Amino acid sequence: MRRILLLACMLSLTACSSLGVKPWERDLLAKPEMQLAENPMEMGFDDHTYFSKEGSSGGGSFAGGGCGCN
Amino acid sequence: MQLKCKSKTFANISLTLAAATCALVAPAMAELSTPEVSEIDSWDVDLGLLIYAESDDQVQAYEGALSVTKQIDDERSINVKGVIDVLTGASPNGAVAQNRAQTFTRPSGNGTYTTAAGDTPLDDTFKDTRVALSSQYQQQLNRQWLYSGGANVSKEYDYLALSINSALARDFNNRNTTASVGFSYAYDTIEPEGGIPNPGAPVDDPDNRLEDSETKQTLDLLLGLTQVINRQTLMQLNYSISDVSGYQTDPFKILSVIDSDGWANDYVYENRPDQRTKQSLFWRTKYNLQPSGQVLDVSYRYFWDDWGMASHTIDSKWRMSLANSHFIEPHIRYYNQQAADFYRVYLDDGQPIPEYMTADYRLGELQTYTIGLKYGFPVAGNEFSVRLEYYLTQVSGDESLAKGVGMTGVDLYPDKSAIMLQSFYRF
Numbered sequence: 140m141r142r143i144l145l146l147a148c149m150l151s152l153t154a155c156s157s158l159g160v161k162p163w164e165r166d167l168l169a170k171p172e173m174q175l176a177e178n179p180m181e182m183g184f185d186d187h188t189y190f191s192k193e194g195s196s197g198g199g200s201f202a203g204g205g206c207g208c209n
Numbered sequence: 210m211q212l213k214c215k216s217k218t219f220a221n222i223s224l225t226l227a228a229a230t231c232a233l234v235a236p237a238m239a240e241l242s243t244p245e246v247s248e249i250d251s252w253d254v255d256l257g258l259l260i261y262a263e264s265d266d267q268v269q270a271y272e273g274a275l276s277v278t279k280q281i282d283d284e285r286s287i288n289v290k291g292v293i294d295v296l297t298g299a300s301p302n303g304a305v306a307q308n309r310a311q312t313f314t315r316p317s318g319n320g321t322y323t324t325a326a327g328d329t330p331l332d333d334t335f336k337d338t339r340v341a342l343s344s345q346y347q348q349q350l351n352r353q354w355l356y357s358g359g360a361n362v363s364k365e366y367d368y369l370a371l372s373i374n375s376a377l378a379r380d381f382n383n384r385n386t387t388a389s390v391g392f393s394y395a396y397d398t399i400e401p402e403g404g405i406p407n408p409g410a411p412v413d414d415p416d417n418r419l420e421d422s423e424t425k426q427t428l429d430l431l432l433g434l435t436q437v438i439n440r441q442t443l444m445q446l447n448y449s450i451s452d453v454s455g456y457q458t459d460p461f462k463i464l465s466v467i468d469s470d471g472w473a474n475d476y477v478y479e480n481r482p483d484q485r486t487k488q489s490l491f492w493r494t495k496y497n498l499q500p501s502g503q504v505l506d507v508s509y510r511y512f513w514d515d516w517g518m519a520s521h522t523i524d525s526k527w528r529m530s531l532a533n534s535h536f537i538e539p540h541i542r543y544y545n546q547q548a549a550d551f552y553r554v555y556l557d558d559g560q561p562i563p564e565y566m567t568a569d570y571r572l573g574e575l576q577t578y579t580i581g582l583k584y585g586f587p588v589a590g591n592e593f594s595v596r597l598e599y600y601l602t603q604v605s606g607d608e609s610l611a612k613g614v615g616m617t618g619v620d621l622y623p624d625k626s627a628i629m630l631q632s633f634y635r636f
Contacts, residue, residue: 158438168440168497175445180257183292192602
């Protein structure tokens with residue numbers, strides 16, 4: 140399962156060199172709502188909540204530690 | 210709109226170097242300074258409030274956060290963030306429901322609390338205030354390289370967490386591809402009320418305490434790749450591995466010891482391994498629909514560890530712009546987790562106590578669903594948003610374990626629901 144996932148992810152990125160845009164085509168990507176960390180504070184609240192209530196953490200950012208939240 | 214491309218700003222890198230778990234999220238690397246908002250020597254302030262409320266008088270959390278980012282010059286910025294949490298309410302202690310009332314000694318060893326027949330035992334001595342501070346420095350080293358480093362400290366009544374992080378990102382392929390590598394090291398100290406319990410020892414044993422405090426260390430490695438696919442699409446792929454060593458047991462959680470009639474005649478403290486390696490693969494795509502400008506944000510995470518746990522998470526948001534800079538954003542998240550190897554609903558009387566055991570539902574088999582809506586609009590020229598979410602946890606397991614007169618008909622796997630209200634203001 141893990142290998143298949145990894146392979147699929149890698150395959151999806153093998154064509155990187157032919158992907159992408161020219162500098163003058165970044166109008167949409169430059170918009171605030173297209174940033175990956177559009178609202179770090181919201182991500183922080185969510186990560187804290189799900190870390191406290193579920194058995195998994197990390198992925199989008201460090202799995203970390205940092206509180207005795209239960 | 211006239212686009213003045215600043216060579217010094219990185220459009221789409223995200224090295225959210227956070228000890229993610231405790232809202233110590235550092236500023237994302239290179240939040241793009243768009244021409245409209247790019248001002249050297251500017252201050253950006255983010256305010257956030259969270260109210261988290263579980264049903265049935267369980268956990269209530271109130272959290273406030275203030276984040277200030279100072280753009281020092283074209284290449285450098287520094288962020289400082291403070292968070293205050295207040296927690297109250299009751300939390301399941303790990304014991305199973307019974308067809309008679311149960312009385313438990315409080316974790317401090319002082320006093321007792323009683324659970325009614327048929328109810329899941331909840332420890333109501335659950336109160337805490339947490340204060341966290343973090344700082345993150347970011348520097349554009351040259352056209353291709355970006356560095357970020359930071360430190361966090363978090364203190365609550367019985368817990369101290371310290372961490373540092375560092376990351377590098379490099380652009381390739383005309384800034385269409387970004388590779389990043391990040392490290393984080395955390396050192397946590399827990400000093401529970403009454404001391405560290407002796408694993409497997411009966412709760413009522415007067416000699417069931419070991420030392421006063423314990424520590425754990427966490428080392429994280431995060432490898433990331435972001436790729437611009439086309440004018441409308443951005444993709445992110447992360448692999449992360451986290452090595453945790455030290456005390457990972459919950460000193461407040463216990464297990465019922467059940468006899469052949471289903472009665473709990475004893476309770477013992479849980480025990481978790483002092484080593485855990487967690488790994489995850491994370492894939493995310495943001496897509497800007499044209500001509501509407503709506504943004505679809507979908508992510509999937511596969512997580513696994515050496516405790517036998519694995520999980521799938523699907524998270525999706527759909528942002529729709531309305532008139533006058535208002536927007537709405539529906540949100541759906543689904544999470545599915547298989548139980549850790551040493552998860553037990555209860556222990557059987559007469560059987561040897563296992564080395565590792567927990568009845569904490571958070572290490573059991575569960576599914577969670579989040580559904581929510583965010584609404585944003587300008588206030589005094591700045592963005593204000595409010596977000597309301599419903600969070601449902603469904604625990605599952607072998608129903609036939611509810612045996613004998615002691616447990617027939619009781620719910621061993623109660624659902625849990627919560628409402629989350631968040632608001633944000635940026636200026």
